[in-house]
Amino acid sequence: MINEIKPSKHITSFIAPAKLNLFLHINARRSDGYHELETLFIFLNYGDKLTFNVTKNTQVTLLSNTNEIPNDDNLVIKAAKALQKATKCQLGADIYLEKNLPMGGGVGGGSSDAATTLLVLNQLWQTNLSITQLCNIGIKLGADVPVFIKGEASIAQGVGEELKPINLKEKWYLVLHPNVHISTAKIFSHPDLPRNTPKLKTDWQSFPVRNDCEDLVKKYYPEVDKTLQWLLKYAPSKMTGTGACCFSSFETKAQAQHVLNALPDCWQGFIAKSAMVSPLHKQISTKKM
Numbered sequence: 001m002i003n004e005i006k007p008s009k010h011i012t013s014f015i016a017p018a019k020l021n022l023f024l025h026i027n028a029r030r031s032d033g034y035h036e037l038e039t040l041f042i043f044l045n046y047g048d049k050l051t052f053n054v055t056k057n058t059q060v061t062l063l064s065n066t067n068e069i070p071n072d073d074n075l076v077i078k079a080a081k082a083l084q085k086a087t088k089c090q091l092g093a094d095i096y097l098e099k100n101l102p103m104g105g106g107v108g109g110g111s112s113d114a115a116t117t118l119l120v121l122n123q124l125w126q127t128n129l130s131i132t133q134l135c136n137i138g139i140k141l142g143a144d145v146p147v148f149i150k151g152e153a154s155i156a157q158g159v160g161e162e163l164k165p166i167n168l169k170e171k172w173y174l175v176l177h178p179n180v181h182i183s184t185a186k187i188f189s190h191p192d193l194p195r196n197t198p199k200l201k202t203d204w205q206s207f208p209v210r211n212d213c214e215d216l217v218k219k220y221y222p223e224v225d226k227t228l229q230w231l232l233k234y235a236p237s238k239m240t241g242t243g244a245c246c247f248s249s250f251e252t253k254a255q256a257q258h259v260l261n262a263l264p265d266c267w268q269g270f271i272a273k274s275a276m277v278s279p280l281h282k283q284i285s286t287k288k289m
């Protein structure tokens with residue numbers, strides 16, 4: 001049973017943290033069209049913010065600081081309705097979403113919003129589903145939703161639901177968004193995408209891991225290539241997920257901030273410390289199943 005949420009009296013909103021893929025290997029294409037992946041997810045102490053007010057009818061409303069996504073397509077609404085359907089819960093919620101993460105950026109913003117909605121409403125509505133039950137709902141909303149629900153940095157296989165927790169030294173990351181929106185579906189359906197990287201047989205740190213989507217994205221989105229090249233002046237740079245966001249890691253906040261200060265005006269960026277346990281899970285007291 002997941003413990004009661006014990007938000008401190010000062011907390012009125014919950015974080016939906018960003019994720020980075022430190023590597024992303026595509027092993028094969030499955031008969032259902034999805035791809036068998038091997039990837040390493042870490043979280044960042046930075047993300048969207050969600051506030052929930054429980055209501056007595058089954059209506060779910062959503063207000064946000066951006067209107068880029070019609071409410072019916074928003075993963076926050078989809079997650080709330082999926083939880084109502086799975087539990088026949090008769091309560092509703094007025095939700096406010098503060099969007100800080102770039103959409104289609106490869107930092108998992110939508111998936112993270114969905115996971116935070118499932119975890120928090122599961123407590124506020126007292127539907128009390130287990131983490132496993134929430135993951136079974138979450139995987140239908142997006143391949144990246146389960147890792148946010150479990151809240152542990154992990155090496156993931158399958159489409160993203162087979163998770164093996166991992167513990168790495170926390171570092172400071174600079175994440176740059178080159179203002180292009182990349183459709184995950186478009187990248188995964190491209191004929192030139194490599195789809196035959198073998199599963200790792202040894203520790204990933206003794207292998208030249210990479211992001212199998214990077215070459216294709218660089219070819220069709222030169223802005224991403226430019227961002228990676230610019231970052232390389234300061235530190236090794238990588239793309240996360242199917243892009244467009246790129247990142248470099250630094251030992252200290254000052255080093256990351258120094259590079260952020262040098263960022264050309266045409267790009268956006270942020271710095272954040274990595275987290276092996278989702279900051280949402282630190283924010284609410286939950287017991288894993």
Ligand SMILES: C[C@@](CO)(OP(=O)(O)O)[C@H](O)COP(=O)(O)OP(=O)(O)OC[C@H]1O[C@@H](n2ccc(N)nc2=O)[C@H](O)[C@@H]1O
Pocket residue numbers: 021024033034035036037039105106107108111141142143144145158159160184185188189240241242243
């Ligand atoms: C690629 C990854 C890596 O972490 O992240 P992003 O780049 O999206 O952040 C994820 O696997 C994305 O997860 P998510 O963003 O939830 O994607 P979904 O909505 O489930 O899938 C969008 C589309 O991507 C393709 N897709 C996604 C995951 C996967 N393992 N194989 C796929 O082929 C499918 O065509 C699917 O219709």
Ligand SMILES: Nc1ncnc2c1ncn2[C@@H]1O[C@H](COP(=O)(O)OP(=O)(O)O)[C@@H](O)[C@H]1O
Pocket residue numbers: 069073074075076102103104105106107108109110111112113142144184241242243
């Ligand atoms: N709350 C949301 N935040 C961001 N994207 C959302 C949201 N709801 C639905 N979406 C849709 O989901 C897509 C993928 O979202 P996301 O999980 O952020 O993937 P990525 O990691 O590629 O950015 C977006 O391009 C957007 O069209």
